[in-house]
Amino acid sequence: MERKLGFIFDHDKCIICNACVDACNKAYGNLNWRSLIVMPYGESKTALSIACNHCDNPTCMKVCPANAIEKNDMGIVRIREDKCIGCGFCTWACPYEALKFNDMGIMTKCNFCYDRLVGGKGIPYCVEACPTGALSFGWIEKGEANVDYLPPSDITKPRIVIKQPEAKESIRANVTHTKREDNYLGLLAFTIGSEFILGYSLLKLPFWGIISALILIVSLLFSVNHAKRTDRFYRVIYNLKTSWLSREVLFSSLAILFYLLSIVNPLFYYLALLSLTIGVISSIMIYMLKARPSWYKADTPISFVGSIFTMSLPLGYYFTHNILFIIPLILILAIEIASNHTKFRLGFNAVSIVISLISIFIPEIIIISEIINIISEVEHRMEFYEKVIYYGLPKV
Template identity: 80%
Template sequence: MERKLGFIFDHNKCIICNACVDACNKAYGNLNWRSLIVMPYGESKTALSIACNHCDNPTCMQVCPANAIEKNEMGIVRIRDDKCIGCGFCTWACPYEALKFNNEGIMTKCNFCYGRLAEGKGIPYCVEACPTGALAFGWIEKGEAEVDYLPPSEITKPRIVIKEPEIKESLKANVLHTKKEENYLGLLAFTIGSEFALGYSLFKLPFWSIVSVILLVASLLLSVNHAKRTDRFYRVIYNLKTSWLSREVLFSSLSILFYILSIVKPVFYYPAVVFLTAGVISSIMIYMLKSRPSWYKADTPVSFVGSIFTMSLPIVYFLTYDLTTIIPLVIILAIEIISNQMRSKVRTSLNIVSILLSLISIIIPEIIIIVEIMNIVSETKHRKEFYEKVIYYGLPKV
């Protein structure tokens, strides 16, 4: 394997003095790029000093829609300040919580003190400040960070070497945490809105082109607010090669164009639906991140695809009284219950009631209106929990 720069940390030399953290914050304005995590160790304690690991598989760089993150020949992963749109998606992909926003809404992180290295002015401040040599850096062939108190190294392949304590004692720390995603309402609106628009137009329901345009434009404008640097939002499609977010925005925007054209020329219906389908698939892939186990599971695609039909099939039945629409509706609602594994009691209850009412609507068709309302509530409620109860990999906590 090719040798690249990486940090080396030795538990046996660390005296928990915090000099590495202080030096980094002093040099870069208290952005907290480096953390010193103290953990119980038998009857004593030890600490782990960690920052960005300049991974061999930098998922932060892959998901960045603006091509603002780059990796050079030395293995240093850097963020270009002038390209970042402040969307925060890189933080979703990093299991080490290495990325931090500055006061200008631009993402920042450890860059190995690149300026000092490139100009030959010295080594990283954190390494220079360590009085015992517990924190070092150099050319290493591969990372060695497969320890119980860090996320699985297979996610990003971190290029850091950790020398564990010589005395074998279990370190008690948890790397799985739960949090609420900040500023998520625009994302919720766009995912639900695009799925509803796709289902509505798939079945060519009344005024399908106009309704789809309204849903897509309104929800897309709401989602723009997720980026802190809206003045650079045009860069969101700059990484079509690896970023599903870039693809989602491009495909969804193209679908809007074709839906508008379809108002005049119905033949544009076909590319509109194709591009919106690609946009919804891209939405699903955005959230399939190993760094976020609550998202990286079957319930995510089931939920995103299921809502396309649970919010449109009741309308189809109301307009046509075609009994063949009830069967797929009931099946999809049942699959959602199974994939959710009854984690959400509200969703499970709503879906069960929707199934029962859907069957009753065979006799009393008007009841399907209640089913439509309940399904919209169920899908929106479930998506809200999706963003508010995020289980993610992060730095160890005692």
Template identity: 55%
Template sequence: MERSLGFLFDPNKCIICNACVNSCNEHYGNLNWRSLLVFENGVRIGVSIACNHCDNPLCMKVCPANAIHKDDMGIVYIDPNECIGCGYCQWACPYEEPKFNKEGVMTKCDLCRNRLLNREGLPYCVESCPTGALSFGWLDKPKYEAPYLAPYEITKPKYEIKSPKEGEIKASPLKIRKENKYIELLLFTILSELSLGLLLTRIPFYSLLSFLLLAIGLIPSIFHVNKRNRAFRVIMNLKSSWLSREVLFGGLALLSLFIEDLLPMFTLVYYISVVLLSLSVISSIMIYMLKTTPSWYNANTPLSFIGTITTIFPLGFYFNHNIMFIIIPLILAFIELVMLRTQKILHIPYLLLLLISIFIPLTSILASVTGISSEIIARRNFFEKIKYYGLPTP
């Protein structure tokens, strides 16, 4: 574990004066990078927290624009000229630290990096603390005595915090939120999965339909970023960002499908399209497998995304008469229902229609419509009821 700079906080010295928060806001435009949480359980206990400059900064790893960096001192900072304003780093941070400014660019505490580099003084929050409750220094593995914050192993924060000598902090870091701009995400994930399903079934006009669905999903996703003039940067972090990989593979799949529509005689292009679109869907799944978001970080996420692909399979059964196009979605739907106890409004009707389709093939069309509708409803809940790690509510 690298020795790097981080914050130290002793709640036993904190007098809850808010000087640390006020000083930070005064110098950085009221962006609320630092928070002072006040808990009351017999006694009042303050906890001052900002960016923890983690050893495993998930915000940096997931950033598709490669706009978040970590310097030799262990300081994690954002280059405002590289940020595209997608907000993915907010999902990855269990301390709710990254904040958008009024220009739609993500910002965060950088431990007053310029002041340190230019030897102008300590971080403003540390300098303003009148009791020495908040300080900073070189840390190896800090003493992280804070069960009310996200588990240490998720990001390995460089934040040493002591336990209060009086009283006890009883709070949970698990919270519920709704993704505000999720329509674009819902469209892209659902439509890219259906696009792959069409490719795999090869029903009539599958290539054109697959191209159209993928295009309809990709185009609105551009509007999910705040800085559209920098949208090209979304593929700048192929090394560690699944979002970069999703966009790259999705874009290449779209191009491949376009070529396939123009030159259908080249069967190799079909298989290239299948591989590229499969890689894009796999990347989509991995985007949401965040340890900071327990409602996504479980087996139901990949099963649901793969299940959406197979909702097209009943149509494949109707046109191609291949019984496997009924068996595969039946197995997946059964696993979701029995093993994961997934609550989907139309899940049981979908299962029943799949079974009936074996004997009445025309029913498979209704089965596909029901399955797709079920997945859309479930995906909406996926984005509207998100359980995540954040700052506990006092």
């Protein structure tokens, strides 16, 4: 394996003085790029000094839609602050909580004191400040960070060498945590809105062209609010090569155009449907991140695909009274219950199944099922954003 720059940390040499953190914050304005985490260790304690690991598989760089993150030949992963749109998706993909917003809504992180290194001005401030040599850096072939008190190293392949304590004591710390995703309403509106429209237009329900275009425009504009630098939002489609967010925005935007054109020429319907299908698939893939275990599971695609049909099939039956809409509706509701059998999901979907069966005899009652399904999908998506289980730095 090619040698790249990486940090090296030796537990036995660390005296928990916090000099590394202080030096970093003094140099870069208290952005907290480096953390010193103190953990129980037998009858005593030990600490881990950690910042960005300049990973061999930098998932933050791959998901960035603006191409604002790059990795050079030395292995240093840097953020081009003039290109960042402040969407925060890189923080979703990083299991080490290495990325931090500054006051201008731009993402920042440890850059290995790049200017010092390439300018021959010195070594990283944190390394320079360490009085015992516990924190050092150098050219290493691969990282050695497969320890119980850090997230699984196979997610990003961090290029950090951790020299564990010589004493055979266990280090106790948790690396999975729960939090609420900030400012998620725009994301909820866009995902639910695009899924509903895909089902609505697939069934060619009344005024599908104009309704599809309007709902997509409103929900897409609402989702723009998630980016802190909306003045640069045009860059969101700059990384079609690896970013599912870039693909989602591009193809969903194309779908809007094709839906509008389909009002004049129905042949554009097929391009609209294809574009939005790719957009929704991209939406699903955005959330399939190993760094977030609560999202990286079968319920995510089942939920996203399921909502396409749970919110459109009842309307299809309402307008046509064709019983063939009821059978797949009941099946999909049952699959959603099986994939996520929380009390709320179980209760609402079970009631919707019963109402759907009754609607075979009283068709108009299916509109109640439609309302219940919308509530169920929105509530489930809110829980999706509000109870995020993620990998992060160890906590005692």
